[in-house]
Amino acid sequence: MPTLESEGKSYEVDEEGYLMDWSQWTEGIASVMAKGDGLELTGEHWEVIKFLRDYFDKYQIAPMIKILTKELAKKYGKEKGNTKYLYELYPAGPAKQACRYAGLPKPTGCV
């Protein structure tokens, strides 16, 4: 199984770099993942990541995009509640890239 390293600790990830155990997640490992994609995480990135983790804690799945945009708009302002904004932050897509940084597993099924 592939691993990623952060602050001397090793994390198991799947073939696409999703964390195998979401409870092991640290901010450090999120930054390592982002660095691997050539991204520097800003406060705006962290807002999304924090939301995803809180949501996952409650619902055990990533939110629907509809929920993500609505809730971000409520929390951080209308200009942050749309997919265009999310794609600017996460060019590979909020569902995939942001969820990966947040330590969430990859969604599967008819999606």
Added chain:
Amino acid sequence: MAIKPKPNELLSAINYAPPQKQWMDNPVEFKKGYYCYGAKPKNLEYIGFPNGREWNSADQDWKLVDNWKEIFLEGMENLLKKFRSFRLFMDICVRCGACADKCHFFIGTGDPKNMPVLRAELLRSIYRRYFTVAGKLGKIAGARDLTEDVFKEIWYYYYQCTECRRCSVFCPYGIDQAEITMMGRELINLLGCCTDWISGPLANCYRTGNHLGLQPHTIKSNFDYMLDDLEEHTGVRVEPTFNRKGAEILFVTPSADFFAEPGVFTCMGYLLLFHYLGLDYTWSTYASEGGNFGFFTSNEMMKRLNSKIYAESKRLGVKWILGGECGHMWRVLHQYMDTMNGPADHLEAPVSPFTGTKFENAKSTKMVHISEFTADLIKHGKLKLDKSRNDNLNVTFHDSCNTSRGMGIFEEPRYIINSVCNHFHEMPDSTTRENTFCCGSGSGLNAGEIEELRMLGGLPRANAVKYVKEKHGVNMLSCICAIDRAVLPPLIDYWMPDVGVCGVSELLGNALIMPGEKERENNLRGEPLPGMEEKGEEE
């Protein structure tokens, strides 16, 4: 995920020239982008499947169990005994080649082993060698030994078949390649070699009732967001019920319909329709998945997952079951459910409460397709519709393999579309109805890591869409399948952008004039209806 080769590069790389050597002498070459990741042991353990282990399908060593060959051959012997169709299909092919160029994967990849006849031959050669007398002669009789490389070859190509059954339409013997692929995958699963993409949903579905792993409170929450949107668009508050005992009808649809776009818009269409009718129905958070990835795995797994639907209908005491827009779900329901988990004597033969129509075709399964149900309502004049709300759309219809070839649903969706849209154009006859071309990602092949294969497999379908786009200005590809709704958008975007993808019930939801609605300004996606665009933005 954007794949690396550009469309023209991928197109020009297709090579139909067969290799010089005989097929048995060309060992399988694993091409990146054409095969899935292997199943994780925790998912296989969860569903009680044997031989789960840490392994990587890209590695040379698959860490197969020592007696893998005995397991495979014993499994094959059992399947040959159990399914007469399997033995028949192994025996009767005369290799006429009528199927060869009918497969979307052969058309897209040019790989001869994607000709259905040769894909079957991969397994047939093993059948001959170990289960026929002539096979003792070896190669000359079309037989070969089962080796690890041969097993990998079967694995590689049996996950390059979407079980769409287009080839079987053209086979003079009616050999059903999908059934051969199903048998091959049964054997693969005996060795713990399922794909990650299929085994994940299996474990999720077994645990929570749906592929995505949505728990009851998550499902409820997702609906609340959709209901808010519906209220915003229509001014009507829809109030569906969940797990309600005593409802007349249980409604089951793929879980992607209440999770992912554009499926959620289809789901909003169902919600509006049922509210409009005042239908006495309930959703279930237990039987919360219409799809069945067990169908892509083994007969037994399909049966286990499917059993939740009848069980829930019994627990809730409903009269009959209504099913949403899904492809493979309907092949399972239509052709297997009744004998696998029935007879459903606790249910009644379905009758529409609004038209009195008896759904004779569903007398035995007790489950009616949403398109049949809706078309019947329209036919009886039960729905008030405003077609002009879809006037910005120029629609075509993709027949999903399973609902078309598997159960003959051709007219109902077209009848609905023509009742709710003014602009509809068919793709060429050779690509619709029983001749329909697969989306290229069905039967559990909608994984991200095989996107290149999916783009090539979906090429014939995309090409037909391109044709109607250029000829008639089509800008919306409608369908009645959740896998289609998930995989057609990236396929279409890749080959010729600017055509949307939607479910038929979404189009219905747009056109349906709800009692007590406010002036509708938006469609179900929240985009302005035709004529409602702001001044100066009108086309």
